[in-house]
Amino acid sequence: MNPTWLDFLAIPLGRLLKLIYDFLYGLHIPGSYGIAIILLTLIVRGLLLPLYIKQIQSTSKMAEVAPRIQEIQQKYKNDQKKMQEEMLKLYQETGYNPAGGCWPLLVQIPILFALYYVFQNPLVYVLGKSHQYVKDLVQGKAGYAITQTIINEAQKLGLDMHFFGINLAQKELIVLPILSAATMFLSVFYSTNSQKRFNPQYAQSQSNAMAEGINRTMMIFSPLMSYFIALQVPSGLVVYWTVVNLFTILQQFIANEVVYKKLKHKKEEEERRKQLEKAKDNQKKDELESKEENQEERSVEATGKEDENEEEKMRKKELERLKQQMTRSQSSSKKKKR
Template sequence: MDFISNLVIQVIQTLYHFLGSVGFPNYGLAIVLMTIIIKIILFPLTKKQIESTRAMMSIQPKMKEIQEKYKNDKVRLNQELARLYQEQGVNPMAGCLPLLVQMPILFGIYYAVRDFQYEGPANFLWMENIANPDPMYILPIVSALTTYIQAKQTMPPKKAGDKGQDGIMGMMQGQMMTYFMPLFIGYISLSFPAALVLYWIVMNIMQIAQQAYINSQMDRK
């Protein structure tokens, strides 16, 4: 984790000095560029995760049928699910592995941006110091909004048949993630350094754009 944090700090400093060499020395802009670069580098993992998640969602009706049919026979249930995965070419672990790889990187970025020591002016746009919380609360609002858009974007489409207990529970859990998480992120962003909230917003925007691109590519197939 320390290695990743130190590497992120070096990247921010390098980008800051590069921006200074072209007449725009600004730590906020350096963090924006750093986040964009990292999301581009991690795009193959993001693509793999999204494709796997969509594939699992597409076979959910068949999975529910098997689970209902063999609910009293765990051995047969696992055999039939494994056969379904093989027939559909789906690996249920494929969506988790890219996320597990990305998590240490994202945590390293989080700690690096949160504890970053600025060597020069840390102003950005309307903020005099991005080491402090946004005094106008604009970033917390945008962080909540982009988190909400991202959550809505990843929600599976509602189906007319999802009116059983599992469908209701899934809908309630989805609504909790869709509405509670953005409010929570917006609330904690009020006290977080503006630089950290800026990183979160740019990361969300990149994720939304990448998700939309991957969805459009998969829908054409």
């Protein structure tokens, strides 16, 4: 058995598993190895929780920018360079990272493969034996006989890998594969429905027939894939994967109650703020229009008064002219009488 490039992960994970197992076994707890796997899973998932929260935030941000992305793609569909420039501007403006939601998955993949080596070869990764020790032990053997030899040697060295009657270093073909598939289905189903419930923008962006078809396919394909993989790997890895599915459901519940509700509350606050700003703008606009109307009225009144003053002046002038005419007329009559 040769070292693998994942030994840098498999060795510390195996040592941590052994540490937890020794503690539980020292307390004479039945199924200590299986319980140690469950606790190791919870520790690993707990360490990955911050990445999961970032993934949720990235998904929510993606739902917000999706309509603008589609608008840019439609507007610049014939100009790829301009499209890329506008998309980059949008990402910088909104702080959205398209790769932000991929990190949890990318981190999980090497951990999953590392745990596969841990459960398949407990002599090296749990009990600390060298690869040369195992290579000498299984020399001349092939296929499943190698795994069986490793398991028997690990049990001789005091590692009890039984959990409720199942040897977690071997394959289990009934209970654990079905349990793995069932928890995978529940995880995908709960996650999809949570997105639709707590993230309306995401739901709207996924409302087309193609996206709905993808969701339905995932609900069927993911459990089936989980089931067939579980038939091929050591049962310890299946226990890990089943606990991961259950923990994912718990994470989604926490996301619903904490992250999504917080984001929803934040969006509602932003909507209220926008409505208040709009109301203030409308009020200012109404006040400005009212002032303009008052100014117009005052202007009209002033104009009317000026017109009245002009008419009054005209009347006074006319009266003065008439008086002068009458005075001249009277003077002329007196002269004629003389």
